[in-house]
Amino acid sequence: MVNKSNATATFDFTGKTVVITGAASGIGMQCARDFAAAGANVAVNDINQVALNDLAAEIAGLSLAGDVTSEAAVQDLTNTVVETWGGVDFLINAAGIADEMKPTFEQDISAWQRVLDVSLRGSYLMARECGQVMAKSGSGSVVNFSSIAGIIGLPGRNAYSAAKAGLAIMTRGLASEWGGLGIRVNAIAPGYIDTPMVEGLMSRGKIGTEPIFKRTPLGRFGRPAEISAAVQFLCSDSASFITGVTLPVDGGYSSFGGNALPEAGSLA
Numbered sequence: 620m621v622n623k624s625n626a627t628a629t630f631d632f633t634g635k636t637v638v639i640t641g642a643a644s645g646i647g648m649q650c651a652r653d654f655a656a657a658g659a660n661v662a663v664n665d666i667n668q669v670a671l672n673d674l675a676a677e678i679a680g681l682s683l684a685g686d687v688t689s690e691a692a693v694q695d696l697t698n699t700v701v702e703t704w705g706g707v708d709f710l711i712n713a714a715g716i717a718d719e720m721k722p723t724f725e726q727d728i729s730a731w732q733r734v735l736d737v738s739l740r741g742s743y744l745m746a747r748e749c750g751q752v753m754a755k756s757g758s759g760s761v762v763n764f765s766s767i768a769g770i771i772g773l774p775g776r777n778a779y780s781a782a783k784a785g786l787a788i789m790t791r792g793l794a795s796e797w798g799g800l801g802i803r804v805n806a807i808a809p810g811y812i813d814t815p816m817v818e819g820l821m822s823r824g825k826i827g828t829e830p831i832f833k834r835t836p837l838g839r840f841g842r843p844a845e846i847s848a849a850v851q852f853l854c855s856d857s858a859s860f861i862t863g864v865t866l867p868v869d870g871g872y873s874s875f876g877g878n879a880l881p882e883a884g885s886l887a
C-alpha cells in the first residue's frame with residue numbers, strides 16, 4: 620500500500636519545555652524535531668551522545684546525554700532542565716530497546732532485565748523526577764511508550780511485552796495519582812513504525828515486511844511523524860480531559876484478530 624500519510628506538527632508550543640528521552644534515533648528524534656518546529660524548548664536525552672549532540676545543534680535544543688536507568692543521571696538531567704528553562708511542561712519517555720527475539724529457552728536473563736530496565740525503570744524514574752517539577756507548577760503532561768506488544772501476545776517477546784504492558788498500567792496509576800496535581804499521564808502503543816529499531820529487527824531476520832503488512836489493516840509501516848503527531852495531540856490542550864489512556868497508533872494492528880487480511884472488497 621502506498622504511504623499517503625503526511626502527519627506534521629500542527630500545535631503551537633511556544634514557551635513550553637519538553638524533555639524527550641531516546642531522542643537520538645527514530646520516534647524520539649522525530650518528536651524532538653516536531654516539538655522544536657512547534658516552538659518548544661526541547662531538552663533531548665539519549666545514551667548515544669554523538670547523535671544526540673548533532674540533533675541538539677540542529678534544533679537548538681539542550682543535549683543531556685545519560686542512561687535513563689540511572690537514578691543519579693535522571694536527577695541530574697532534570698535539574699539541568701529546570702536550571703535552564705525553569706520547569707518541565709511535557710515529558711516524552713521514548714527510550715527503549717528491543718529484546719533478543721530468541722525462543723524463550725535460549726534467552727539470557729541479563730538481556731531480559733536490561734529491556735525491562737530501559738523501558739520500565741527508565742520511564743518510572745523520568746516520570747518521578749519530572750513529575751515533581753510539574754507538580755510545583757500545577758500542570759504537565761507525560762507520554763509513555765507502550766507497544767502493540769503490550770496489548771497482544773507475540774512469541775519470544777517476554778521482556779519487551781512485560782515492560783510495555785507494565786508501562787500501560789503504570790500510566791493508569793500515575794494518571795490516577797497525579798490528576799489532582801494537574802498532571803496528565805498517557806501512553807502511545809505504536810504498531811510497526813519505520814525506525815532504526817524495526818530496521819534492525821528486519822536486518823537480523825527477526826521480522827519481515829510481508830507478514831506485517833498482511834496483518835496490518837492499513838497495510839504498511841507507520842511513520843515516526845505519525846507517532847509524533849499523536850504525542851503532540853496528547854500534550855496539547857486539545858487533550859485536556861484525556862488522562863490514563865494507552866492510545867494505539869498502529870494502523871489497526873491491535874484491532875485485527877486474524878493472521879492475514881482478506882483481499883480488498885472481500886470478506887474471506
Ligand SMILES: NC(=O)c1ccc[n+]([C@@H]2O[C@H](COP(=O)([O-])OP(=O)(O)OC[C@H]3O[C@@H](n4cnc5c(N)ncnc54)[C@H](O)[C@@H]3O)[C@@H](O)[C@H]2O)c1
Pocket residue numbers: 640641642643644645646647664665666667685686687688712713714715716737738741764765766767808809810811812813814815816817
Ligand atoms: N519502532 C516501532 O515499531 C515501535 C513499536 C512500538 C513501540 N516502540 C517504542 O517506541 C520507542 C522509540 O522506538 P524507536 O523505534 O524510535 O527506537 P530506536 O531504537 O530508533 O530509538 C531508541 C533510542 O533510545 C535510546 N536508548 C536506549 N537505551 C537508552 C537508555 N538506557 N537511556 C537513554 N536512551 C536510551 C537509543 O540509543 C535510541 O537512540 C521505544 O520505547 C520503543 O520500544 C517502537
